Amino acid sequence: EAQVTQNPRYLITVTGKKLTVTCSQNMNHEYMSWYRQDPGLGLRQIYYSMNVEVTDKGDVPEGYKVSRKEKRNFPLILESPSPNQTSLYFCASTPTPRREQYFGPGTRLTVT
Amino acid sequence: LAKTTQPISMDSYEGQEVNITCSHNNIATNDYITWYQQFPSQGPRFIIQGYKTKVTNEVASLFIPADRKSSTLSLPRVSLSDTAVYYCLVEGGTALIFGKGTTLSVSS
Numbered sequence: 001e002a003q004v005t006q007n008p009r010y011l012i013t014v015t016g017k018k019l020t021v022t023c024s025q026n027m028n029h030e031y032m033s034w035y036r037q038d039p040g041l042g043l044r045q046i047y048y049s050m051n052v053e054v055t056d057k058g059d060v061p062e063g064y065k066v067s068r069k070e071k072r073n074f075p076l077i078l079e080s081p082s083p084n085q086t087s088l089y090f091c092a093s094t095p096t097p098r099r100e101q102y103f104g105p106g107t108r109l110t111v112t
Numbered sequence: 113l114a115k116t117t118q119p120i121s122m123d124s125y126e127g128q129e130v131n132i133t134c135s136h137n138n139i140a141t142n143d144y145i146t147w148y149q150q151f152p153s154q155g156p157r158f159i160i161q162g163y164k165t166k167v168t169n170e171v172a173s174l175f176i177p178a179d180r181k182s183s184t185l186s187l188p189r190v191s192l193s194d195t196a197v198y199y200c201l202v203e204g205g206t207a208l209i210f211g212k213g214t215t216l217s218v219s220s
Binding site for chain 1: 144146148153154155156157158161203204208209210211212213
């Protein structure tokens with residue numbers, strides 16, 4: 001089944017404790033991206049990747065890192081999480097930016 | 113990057129046609145217009161995409177005027193299960209921008 005998976009689905013952590021949210025797709029898509037969703041603000045793009053080893057900043061990249069060492073994986077790294085990064089995070093993939101995006105199920109992160 | 117503007121919310125009744133308009137004044141020549149649907153605690157789901165004129169699929173129609181500065185998503189005969197947030201997205205480059213979405217509430 002074609003899908004985007006994210007892990008973990010729920011995470012509660014403390015300020016400053018490094019964490020990684022994994023994202024994996026099995027559709028051989030070149031383009032992957034991360035979004036955060038906050039009430040009243042809609043979906044905002046954090047980082048995107050056009051292909052392996054090619055990443056770029058989206059709308060709200062501060063406090064986040066990403067890597068794209070393999071085509072199928074695109075982890076989101078929070079080196080020193082802060083409470084303002086409490087949010088619902090979505091990973092998405094697509095063959096190209098102009099095609100339908102496939103979203104993962106989301107990761108709800110709480111930073112205390 | 114083309115930004116989009118949509119109504120914050122809309123209300124409808126079952127069986128009615130719903131039209132949601134999105135404004136994208138700065139759309140570029142190569143940009144496409146895409147609409148997504150999102151239910152609570154789920155990732156957005158693709159509904160329809162178009163470049164100009166009219167596109168129709170099994171769930172919706174998309175109307176794009178000649179100047180392409182706006183687009184209208186049309187949902188025929190909505191049901192309670194169409195209650196969701198609808199996002200208009202202008203896709204052309206690499207960074208993608210979602211608007212704040214339109215919350216559609218369908219009542220019986």
